[in-house]
Amino acid sequence: MILIVLLIEMVEVSVEDGLQPNTHFLHAKDGHTYYLNKVVKGGRLSLECMFYRRKGRPCRGRASVGANGLDFKLKKIHNHAPDHNLIHQRRLRSAILLRCRSGDPSMLRVIYDEERRRLKTPRVAAANIPFVTLRPAMQRARQSTLPRIPKTLTDLDVILRDDKYCFLTKTLDGQDCIYAGATGNEAEKTRCLIFMSERMLKYLARVKTIFSDATFCVVPTDLNGAQVWNLVTLRRHTTIGIGSIIMQSKSTECYRAAIKGIKHLLPSFNPQTIMCDYESSQQKAWALEFPNAERYGCLFHASKAILKKAKEKGLIPYIENNQHVDLAVRCLCALPLLPRNCIVDGLLQVSEAAFRKGLWSVMESLFKYVFKTWLSASRLPIFSVYECKDRTTNCCESYNYSLQTEVKTTHPNIFALISALVRLEDNTVQLLHVLSPGGNPRRKRKASVLVNDSRIRGLSEDLNEGNITRYKFLRQASRRMQGLYNDMLGPLKDN
Numbered sequence: 028m029i030l031i032v033l034l035i036e037m038v039e040v041s042v043e044d045g046l047q048p049n050t051h052f053l054h055a056k057d058g059h060t061y062y063l064n065k066v067v068k069g070g071r072l073s074l075e076c077m078f079y080r081r082k083g084r085p086c087r088g089r090a091s092v093g094a095n096g097l098d099f100k101l102k103k104i105h106n107h108a109p110d111h112n113l114i115h116q117r118r119l120r121s122a123i124l125l126r127c128r129s130g131d132p133s134m135l136r137v138i139y140d141e142e143r144r145r146l147k148t149p150r151v152a153a154a155n156i157p158f159v160t161l162r163p164a165m166q167r168a169r170q171s172t173l174p175r176i177p178k179t180l181t182d183l184d185v186i187l188r189d190d191k192y193c194f195l196t197k198t199l200d201g202q203d204c205i206y207a208g209a210t211g212n213e214a215e216k217t218r219c220l221i222f223m224s225e226r227m228l229k230y231l232a233r234v235k236t237i238f239s240d241a242t243f244c245v246v247p248t249d250l251n252g253a254q255v256w257n258l259v260t261l262r263r264h265t266t267i268g269i270g271s272i273i274m275q276s277k278s279t280e281c282y283r284a285a286i287k288g289i290k291h292l293l294p295s296f297n298p299q300t301i302m303c304d305y306e307s308s309q310q311k312a313w314a315l316e317f318p319n320a321e322r323y324g325c326l327f328h329a330s331k332a333i334l335k336k337a338k339e340k341g342l343i344p345y346i347e348n349n350q351h352v353d354l355a356v357r358c359l360c361a362l363p364l365l366p367r368n369c370i371v372d373g374l375l376q377v378s379e380a381a382f383r384k385g386l387w388s389v390m391e392s393l394f395k396y397v398f399k400t401w402l403s404a405s406r407l408p409i410f411s412v413y414e415c416k417d418r419t420t421n422c423c424e425s426y427n428y429s430l431q432t433e434v435k436t437t438h439p440n441i442f443a444l445i446s447a448l449v450r451l452e453d454n455t456v457q458l459l460h461v462l463s464p465g466g467n468p469r470r471k472r473k474a475s476v477l478v479n480d481s482r483i484r485g486l487s488e489d490l491n492e493g494n495i496t497r498y499k500f501l502r503q504a505s506r507r508m509q510g511l512y513n514d515m516l517g518p519l520k521d522n
């Protein structure tokens with residue numbers, strides 16, 4: 028095997044996997060393909076033609092090459108023409124079969140064409156192994172390696188802990204594994220399977236702010252999982268996916284089981300700031316497991332809910348045609364920008380202004396909704412995002428989008444979901460290298476976003492020093508989140 032390692036580096040000879048495990052073809056620059064015969068004195072490698080032992084008309088072609096891969100010499104001539112395409116055929120064939128074995132759910136035809144294009148296989152070479160010829164081998168590769176589809180999370184856990192199937196969760200560089208284990212139990216509907224590589228777990232130990240969100244469309248239909256819960260963080264404004272948990276239910280207890288599982292894997296896990304949407308079981312679980320962490324909802328989710336309610340109350344035409352209604356609704360969406368202890372008063376000032384403009388009858392029910400729903404005992408403490416570096420869980424949306432893109436279909440088969448998670452982990456590890464100290468930040472933020480951010484901070488200072496009223500703060504700060512407001516309002520106007 029040491030030889031093989033040496034050979035990989037070779038320049039006049041390149042190595043491809045053979046058809047049998049642990050065999051290798053050596054493609055030489057002369058267009059012939061050889062097997063390694065033996066190592067001769069002085070370290071040179073003696074090669075024999077791949078047809079050396081062919082029945083019928085064997086070829087006695089022989090060659091040798093230095094251990095450094097240079098100085099290729101033909102020793103005995105071949106009885107057939109060279110074939111410069113063979114190397115491309117072999118390469119294409121092994122890339123395609125490898126992808127079939129990986130559990131990639133794409134159609135076989137798509138895999139064939141994508142690999143052919145990726146490897147830039149010459150047309151003549153690919154024509155020698157057309158799709159129809161390769162299809163049976165592709166089907167075998169796909170079926171031979173995957174276990175039967177599990178019906179429960181416990182079944183899946185048993186499969187994933189089996190050495191035979193460790194290839195399913197091994198990271199793409201082979202150095203880690205993304206399956207961290209199971210917690211909770213089926214009877215209580217709190218079973219959770221945690222997908223988080225050890226290196227991401229290590230990274231999590233340093234993470235101060237964590238974002239979380241659940242998604243349903245990637246959950247396999249025939250598994251007893253209710254949702255996939257993603258943990259995400261931001262580094263230099265770039266989304267970093269930490270890991271995903273397949274959860275049996277959406278109950279508080281199930282969320283707690285998931286969090287406890289992570290605590291068990293990483294006893295030092297202690298986020299200082301937690302941000303997620305307003306789903307109460309999720310918020311409650313975080314609160315119970317980390318009572319000292321700062322918890323926040325998401326400005327985006329809150330504003331969106333308020334605007335949806337405005338639509339329900341028939342206010343969209345008013346928003347479009349009456350600038351005072353538009354202003355009042357915009358201020359309501361900006362309420363989370365106020366410090367927690369100013370929010371009730373902020374709402375009061377917005378409604379007083381609306382009253383003075385004669386809009387009370389139009390807007391009364393929306394004000395009441397905001398008061399009852401968002402200023403309630405459980406929501407108010409997490410409503411404000413004042414002084415948060417990031418005010419939304421948009422990074423979760425972007426992670427969800429990447430996951431969806433990798434999975435390709437909704438409700439994929441479980442092995443396709445796992446292989447998507449493996450690829451995402453690889454992307455994340457790569458990204459962390461790019462973002463490592465001294466590396467280039469990947470994403471430049473738009474100047475207008477930066478300016479608006481700093482204006483909101485300035486307004487907060489004015490507010491603190493008592494230079495402006497809460498209403499004036501809301502009027503001006505809400506202008507600075509006009510982009511978000513327009514994005515949310517647009518689709519509501521259309522239908």
Ligand SMILES: *[C@@H]1O[C@H](CO)[C@@H](O)[C@H](O)[C@H]1NC(C)=O
Nearest residue numbers: 241242243244424427428431
């Ligand atoms: C995740 O993305 C999919 C597709 O892009 C979308 O349908 C779904 O609503 C998203 N889920 C969440 C929780 O954002």
Ligand SMILES: *[C@@H]1O[C@H](CO)[C@@H](O)[C@H](O)[C@H]1NC(C)=O
Nearest residue numbers: 485488489490492493494495
């Ligand atoms: C607030 O007002 C005072 C006096 O009018 C002024 O000196 C101070 O700079 C103002 N603060 C801010 C943050 O603008």
Ligand SMILES: *[C@@H]1O[C@H](CO)[C@@H](O)[C@H](O)[C@H]1NC(C)=O
Nearest residue numbers: 475479506507508509510511
């Ligand atoms: C930033 O503020 C300006 C002025 O209020 C506004 O026009 C613009 O839409 C804001 N940008 C974003 C991204 O919200």
Ligand SMILES: [Zn+2]
Nearest residue numbers: 076086088105
């Ligand atoms: Zn030969």
